[in-house]
Amino acid sequence: MVEINLEFSGGLELLFGDVKQHKVQVPAKDGAIQVLISDLLVWIRGNLLKERPEMFLKGDSVRPGILVLINDCDWELCGRLASPVEDGDTVVFISTLHGG
């Protein structure tokens, strides 16, 4: 079980009751010792995201145009879906903006 700070912004918060910041406890998969971002996505879909999952997820990843940041770093720098998340980590999901 790891305690994670989740943040949704750029409009994604509208899928989560218009709440931007969530402190959540996410269990490891059966038999696993670590929680990966892929596990976190499954957990969010089952526990936090009650409607219209297609606005947030596509296949086993996030929808195009959503940037994932782990402790202020682009998830591309730490392994994307395979990145482990640890107690106290902050994971941000942000929809890119295009307005001006």
Add this chain to the structure above:
Amino acid sequence: MVEINLEFSGGLELLFGDVKQHKVQVPAKDGAIQVLISDLLVWIRGNLLKERPEMFLKGDSVRPGILVLINDCDWELCGRLASPVEDGDTVVFISTLHGG
């Protein structure tokens, strides 16, 4: 000996070779187990600040108009000169600006 990140800004960096960020190792006073901000000021005066100390210090504290921040917090919130500093702490000295 504690390792501290020092930052000077708002023009104070001009007293420190125009360098804003310094990583320094500061020893505790003889017989003491902790390093306090008061010790840090003495250390800065003796080791980092080579000229015009009156631009930075006044009496045993900083000159009026200088804000001291310990890990992004006003030092008034943690005991001013008596605040302990620990390994990895960031201490910012910033001169307030008045221009517009």
Add this chain to the structure above:
Amino acid sequence: IGSESHGLDKPQVERYSRQLLVPAFGVAGQGTLCCASILVVGAGGLGSPVLLYLAAAGVGTLGIADDDVVEQSNLHRQVIHTEAAAEAGNPKTTSAKEACQRINSSIKVVEHRTRFTAANALDLVRPYDVIVDASDNVATRYVVNDACVVAGKPLVSGAALGMEGQLAVYHDRPGAPCYRCMFPVPPVGARRCADAGVLGVVPGIIGSLQALEAIKVATGIGEPLSARMLIFDALTTRLQTVKLRGRSATCAACGDQPTITAETLPSFDYAHFVSADTDPSPLPVL
């Protein structure tokens, strides 16, 4: 949108339509803003974006306090003014008012073509809901703060110099510090833009953020930078938000036994107060 109950007429609904769509702002926020009054002290580098954005946003009454005239050396940062105003040597209040009304003729813009002094400070701030300090010197910063405390007004304070900026909201709620709580003793040798210079867009950024904070304070929306300070380093585009102390019980302005009151403020000698220290040397300009 159901605007009628908030007193927005059809041209206003058209003009502000993009803002009315913002859930956190909406018709209620716009309605409040259209009834609000904000005084901007200084129509210079900070005041330019503050005034342009507050006028555009539809602040009902916008006051401009300044006693300077437009000069060539202002134009690199004071984007509310024009070459024509500099050549004619027009007052900054007049030039700024004209620019605000060109963008929005539906708001009221009031010129206060005067220096902000101990003698007139309380009369200047009293008619307004929110005060924006966009001035350029230490003495004015103290007198504006003190007048805000005595008159019970929230203060949005910004500053810029060189490649740096600072921003905070003072005295906007019980327990929040005022400017004097932060700086009970004035600094010596404070540097000004005329001496130390400023990259023009730096006050642009700080001033735009001041306009945002003023809108938030005036409408009660979001979390203003109260008991917090934003510190901006333009060279690295680093923006830090730090936590400030609370109100000081011993503050001469907002403390438990203030010495600065409606009676004493008008005769307080701010020029002497900010130059009382005997050390004359300013920070070097390299």
Add this chain to the structure above:
Amino acid sequence: IGSESHGLDKPQVERYSRQLLVPAFGVAGQGTLCCASILVVGAGGLGSPVLLYLAAAGVGTLGIADDDVVEQSNLHRQVIHTEAAAEAGNPKTTSAKEACQRINSSIKVVEHRTRFTAANALDLVRPYDVIVDASDNVATRYVVNDACVVAGKPLVSGAALGMEGQLAVYHDRPGAPCYRCMFPVPPVGARRCADAGVLGVVPGIIGSLQALEAIKVATGIGEPLSARMLIFDALTTRLQTVKLRGRSATCAACGDQPTITAETLPSFDYAHFVSADTDPSPLPVL
């Protein structure tokens, strides 16, 4: 100050005197800026402060690309335009150019009164040193990026919506990502200001920061937001800077085997590219 060797004449020294005093900028920075050319794509909410501050700062040649006319519903955030321009339905490029020249008649301002398309993108960006993306839609963001990569230009990209903003510098040095490295697959149902609204001062803040980054990139001063992104939440005045990935070897634009080239770009179907996903539902507007 010894400006002669940098080609600044006496009126320029007077006009830019406050900037010349800034050690990190100085005469060298001003001299470089006065010879630089910057193209701003979009003269709207973001483009307004970008253009005002770049004109004031003395960018030698300022290009403005936009095919819209000024409307009433622009005026709450597009502070470069006026009610008169909205009533006359003037082109945004003309209105913006006039405002820039009122502030600084010594610079050259070029109107590109056209939509930014695959067909004209390369011709538009090639004459300029730095490109600023201040546009308001996904298709333009991709075509501007791709043209910058093909033509070898740095890109300062900003966006704003609702109470939020984002800012990054792309493709300004070897190893830095381009916009397409970050977003190889376009989003679906992207929301625009016309649908989802925007508080006027939010693009003001982001646009001012874009002007700063453009000046830094054009002069080589400081550390631009390269491989970094600034994320701004106006409700809480929270500004985060996050670290982005490097250049992607598989990027269609800047990768090792690009499919977007000087030959293919002009016929690339951006409208189809950004709408290719079958999922049509935009994020809700509450």
